[in-house]
Amino acid sequence: MISTIYEEFLELVAIEGEERQKVLPEWIQACKAMGFSEEDVRYATHEWIPKNHHIEYLGLRKILGALTRECIDHTKLHEYKKNGVKLVYGVLPAQTTTYTAIKMAGKDKVFVSFPDFNMMNMAQCLFNKAGRFFELAEQGGMTYGARHCALNKMRVGIRLSGMVPTPDVDWAWGLVCDEATKIDEYITHMYDKDWKTVTTRIPHDVQIGESGYQDEYRVKFLATELRRSMEEVEEIIGFKVKDEHVADAFKQYESVLKMGGQLVNLSLMADPQPLCSSTLQMVAGHPKTFPMNTGFEYYNDGLRTLLDETKKAIADGVGILPKGSPKVGFYFIPWALPWVDRLFIENGVVPSISMTMIPAKRQLEPSMYTDPYEKSAEGWLKGIFTMGCHEEVKDWTEKIEQFKPDAFVAGFLDYDRWIGALHKNMARDVEKQTGVPSFYLEADFYDGRDYSMEALRTRIESICQIIRAKRLSA
Amino acid sequence: MEILENLRKEASERAIKLSKDKQEGTRIIEYVGNFVPEEMIYAAGAKPYMMCRGGEPEPPDAVLEDMLRFTNPLARSQCGFYKLGIDPVTPMADLIIASQHECHVARMAEYMELLNLPVHKVGVPCDWKRDFTHEYYYDQLVSMKEKLEEVTTNKVTDEAMFKYIHLYNEMYDLLRKISDLRKSENPPISGTDFIKLNHYTFFAEPEYVIEQLKFIYEELKDKEGNLGKDAPRILVLGHSVAVGDYIVANKIEELGAAIVYEMLEEGFRWYQWDIPIEKDPVRGMLRQRYLDKPPVNNLEPAWGERMEYVEQLIKDYDIDGVIWYQLLYDEIWDLEYSCVAKRLDELNVPFLRVETSYEYTREAMLPLNTRLESYISVLKTRKKGEIA
Numbered sequence: 001m002i003s004t005i006y007e008e009f010l011e012l013v014a015i016e017g018e019e020r021q022k023v024l025p026e027w028i029q030a031c032k033a034m035g036f037s038e039e040d041v042r043y044a045t046h047e048w049i050p051k052n053h054h055i056e057y058l059g060l061r062k063i064l065g066a067l068t069r070e071c072i073d074h075t076k077l078h079e080y081k082k083n084g085v086k087l088v089y090g091v092l093p094a095q096t097t098t099y100t101a102i103k104m105a106g107k108d109k110v111f112v113s114f115p116d117f118n119m120m121n122m123a124q125c126l127f128n129k130a131g132r133f134f135e136l137a138e139q140g141g142m143t144y145g146a147r148h149c150a151l152n153k154m155r156v157g158i159r160l161s162g163m164v165p166t167p168d169v170d171w172a173w174g175l176v177c178d179e180a181t182k183i184d185e186y187i188t189h190m191y192d193k194d195w196k197t198v199t200t201r202i203p204h205d206v207q208i209g210e211s212g213y214q215d216e217y218r219v220k221f222l223a224t225e226l227r228r229s230m231e232e233v234e235e236i237i238g239f240k241v242k243d244e245h246v247a248d249a250f251k252q253y254e255s256v257l258k259m260g261g262q263l264v265n266l267s268l269m270a271d272p273q274p275l276c277s278s279t280l281q282m283v284a285g286h287p288k289t290f291p292m293n294t295g296f297e298y299y300n301d302g303l304r305t306l307l308d309e310t311k312k313a314i315a316d317g318v319g320i321l322p323k324g325s326p327k328v329g330f331y332f333i334p335w336a337l338p339w340v341d342r343l344f345i346e347n348g349v350v351p352s353i354s355m356t357m358i359p360a361k362r363q364l365e366p367s368m369y370t371d372p373y374e375k376s377a378e379g380w381l382k383g384i385f386t387m388g389c390h391e392e393v394k395d396w397t398e399k400i401e402q403f404k405p406d407a408f409v410a411g412f413l414d415y416d417r418w419i420g421a422l423h424k425n426m427a428r429d430v431e432k433q434t435g436v437p438s439f440y441l442e443a444d445f446y447d448g449r450d451y452s453m454e455a456l457r458t459r460i461e462s463i464c465q466i467i468r469a470k471r472l473s474a
Numbered sequence: 475m476e477i478l479e480n481l482r483k484e485a486s487e488r489a490i491k492l493s494k495d496k497q498e499g500t501r502i503i504e505y506v507g508n509f510v511p512e513e514m515i516y517a518a519g520a521k522p523y524m525m526c527r528g529g530e531p532e533p534p535d536a537v538l539e540d541m542l543r544f545t546n547p548l549a550r551s552q553c554g555f556y557k558l559g560i561d562p563v564t565p566m567a568d569l570i571i572a573s574q575h576e577c578h579v580a581r582m583a584e585y586m587e588l589l590n591l592p593v594h595k596v597g598v599p600c601d602w603k604r605d606f607t608h609e610y611y612y613d614q615l616v617s618m619k620e621k622l623e624e625v626t627t628n629k630v631t632d633e634a635m636f637k638y639i640h641l642y643n644e645m646y647d648l649l650r651k652i653s654d655l656r657k658s659e660n661p662p663i664s665g666t667d668f669i670k671l672n673h674y675t676f677f678a679e680p681e682y683v684i685e686q687l688k689f690i691y692e693e694l695k696d697k698e699g700n701l702g703k704d705a706p707r708i709l710v711l712g713h714s715v716a717v718g719d720y721i722v723a724n725k726i727e728e729l730g731a732a733i734v735y736e737m738l739e740e741g742f743r744w745y746q747w748d749i750p751i752e753k754d755p756v757r758g759m760l761r762q763r764y765l766d767k768p769p770v771n772n773l774e775p776a777w778g779e780r781m782e783y784v785e786q787l788i789k790d791y792d793i794d795g796v797i798w799y800q801l802l803y804d805e806i807w808d809l810e811y812s813c814v815a816k817r818l819d820e821l822n823v824p825f826l827r828v829e830t831s832y833e834y835t836r837e838a839m840l841p842l843n844t845r846l847e848s849y850i851s852v853l854k855t856r857k858k859g860e861i862a
Contacts (some may be wrong), residue, residue, distance in 0.1 A: 013549055029593070045699055084571075141809075141812030141813075141815075141816075142808070142812070143808050143811075143812075145829075146803060146804070146805050146808035147544040147803050147805060148808070148809075149805075150806050158637060174600065174601075174774070177577055178576050178577050178600075178772055178805075178806050179805055179806060179809075181600075181774055182772070182806050182809055183809070185775055185776070185777055185809075186809045186810075186812070186813065187775060189777055189778070189816070189817075190812060190813060190816060191720060199600075199774050200601070201599060201600045201601045201774070202595030202599065203574045203575060203598055203599055203600070203610075204574050204577065204595075204597075205574040205579075205580075205581075205595040205597030205614065206595075207593075207594065207595055208587045208593065218614070221606075221610055224606055225601075225604075228606070241808075253524040342780050388584055388587075389581075389584050390584075390587065390588075414542060414543065415805075417542065417544065417545060417577035417578055417581065417805065418577040418580065418581065421541060421542045421543070421545060421577065421581035421584075422540065422541065422542070422581055422584060422585060422588070423543070424539065424540050424541070425540035425585070425588060439702040442543065464559065470680065470699065
């Protein structure tokens with residue numbers, strides 16, 4: 001018998017039986033810590049989640065359950081710290097295996113987390129209530145008009161709200177934008193002189209016509225950055241991360257990745273497409289994106305279930321829109337704002353592939369290196385985030401040609417002075433290369449306040465009309 | 475200021491002279507960012523031209539078809555002037571060398587590549603406290619040298635590099651002497667003129683610059699300024715006062731305050747630090763830019779050392795107030811602003827942020843004038859001792 005809205009939420013995210021009774025008081029406590037009122041929980045349970053997420057699939061609900069457990073765990077950070085557990089934070093975009101390896105080495109003596117990303121999952125994606133944290137950061141000194149990244153605002157916001165204690169170390173990867181790592185320096189100067197950071201960076205200096213991952217010098221430099229950073233982290237937390245931990249972390253990563261990849265491929269190739277883009281991005285992308293202190297057991301269970309359910313849906317011809325509906329691809333679907341997906345669906349267009357969902361051919365090539373850090377560095381440099389725009393356009397073109405969406409939408413990263421800086425130009429370039437109509441949407445990836453649903457509705461409607469009209473004329 | 479006139483004229487003729495040089499076979503090398511050693515370009519037998527023009531509203535807008543709106547206007551301007559066809563040098567440049575230590579410039583360099591301009595990037599690792607990152611920047615400088623040799627077909631010898639290092643050190647020494655005159659109660663040169671003077675030194679041959687700086691120093695050393703001893707003394711901090719972007723600095727001084735020092739990152743010579751004479755001249759170039767001076771804003775860590783330097787400047791130059799000159803959408807500078815504001819508040823030093831989009835219409839200037847007027851009025855009152 002469900003007695004409260006809190007329990008109803010847990011039921012929705014497939015936390016069942018005795019575990020639910022055990023988790024319930026912790027969840028109520030966690031909601032308080034995150035600043036969610038009973039009404040907020042009701043809104044998420046009855047309106048937001050059912051309207052924006054595929055709750056018809058048990059697998060997805062289980063995955064939301066895994067994220068909920070992780071969130072509850074985060075609200076105990078102060079307790080962990082008091083008990084001497086080492087807190088190791090990280091920020092996007094970092095390789096999660098590094099943190100998983102730290103967790104494997106330290107077990108219960110260490111807590112690994114990307115607290116900002118964790119809270120973005122819950123407060124924005126599932127509750128649509130992250131504004132409070134963004135505003136705290138803005139009031140605290142991250143000027144609204146300077147167009148800061150909302151994920152970074154989240155990091156500052158949760159620190160200022162008192163939810164997140166000072167870590168033993170924040171290992172910050174500044175391999176894409178400048179702001180991610182400078183936020184650590186900002187926190188240290190503004191609020192918390194004990195906030196300790198280890199920084200990993202590499203300049204954006206690949207010359208035109210070169211591929212960063214093919215440049216041994218660059219790979220070795222980044223490998224040295226990673227190795228040195230790990231050594232510095234080890235010194236702070238007081239234990240070593242052995243090669244076997246790194247190897248085990250990779251093994252776990254590859255298994256989740258494989259399942260996620262299967263799910264993405266099945267869904268994207270199916271007609272009708274059973275799952276929308278933000279769901280695919282979230283379920284398949286999250287294990288690549290952030291480490292879970294609670295582990296990936298629950299997540300994997302959800303993923304397995306979802307995979308089976310998706311196969312069945314495909315066999316039954318069940319999809320988000322009827323067979324033959326036009327599809328739109330994205331550079332990176334804003335999974336934390338699932339209403340973006342919904343607006344496309346409401347306008348008769350299926351949100352499909354994101355460039356970030358599937359590996360490019362070069363990423364499937366075997367590594368030229370044996371040293372784990374060099375392998376890691378090479379892997380990183382094969383991704384699209386650090387490469388120059390000339391190489392990146394090739395990547396987009398390859399994926400668009402493979403999945404053949406009816407249109408492609410770049411943008412949603414207007415605050416990112418690296419990733420988002422040349423999307424307008426690149427979208428046009430991709431259109432030239434592939435013939436697929438490409439659009440640019442100036443919008444935010446995480447923050448729904450600046451470019452609200454109503455503000456984007458008309459633009460998305462117009463794009464959908466063009467896509468459908470083009471389909472008809474063809 | 476009349477004594478700057480020779481240098482001003484020379485600087486204004488630079489593009490024409492480069493055009494002639496080009497016709498005679500000299501290579502023209504543009505560059506972006508102070509991490510690119512100009513002295514190495516001269517040592518290659520080429521002529522350098524610094525890209526740091528700004529202060530006009532149309533160029534940043536001209537690139538919006540392709541670039542992010544939230545890129546700062548200085549970075550957007552460098553491509554914008556070219557796109558508008560009002561950049562006299564870029565079309566004839568044989569090479570554009572761009573320092574890669576922050577994203578605005580990094581993507582601007584890529585955009586130049588998209589415009590089919592010949593770009594060479596010099597990577598500068600931000601985590602400068604790690605010894606192996608010094609080697610990375612060193613290797614990048616060596617690679618820049620090789621690129622210069624390829625473009626100019628001249629060998630860049632140590633001898634030539636040392637020759638220019640000595641010349642630049644002489645130039646820095648003179649700039650220091652002139653700047654130090656501003657420690658006096660009534661500085662003989664205004665801040666706006668000093669910023670312009672600093673800019674002119676980029677657009678003339680170093681030998682001529684030195685000759686002129688000697689003359690200027692001799693002319694100024696025993697003179698009094700126009701603003702008087704009671705003028706509040708201002709320290710300007712910021713990313714850059716671009717070449718041509720003098721309206722705000724001018725306005726500050728028109729309102730009766732004296733800019734007595736500037737801590738700027740781009741388009742401004744780091745004249746306080748000589749290039750050390752090392753066995754390998756490239757090592758000296760590296761040390762001056764990367765290790766010996768307070769770090770630039772985007773290096774990590776940076777702000778602690780930068781703040782210590784600011785506090786020292788406040789003492790050395792008897793500063794009454796600090797103005798933070800920020801480029802619109804310069805997000806990292808915005809973060810540092812909050813940190814500096816916090817510290818200056820603790821030190822009870824009045825602090826004002828002025829943000830620019832390079833839009834200086836009367837409509838845009840009116841609120842700015844009001845803010846500057848009120849701020850300078852407070853400083854004057856404080857200086858008179860009417861406010862504790």
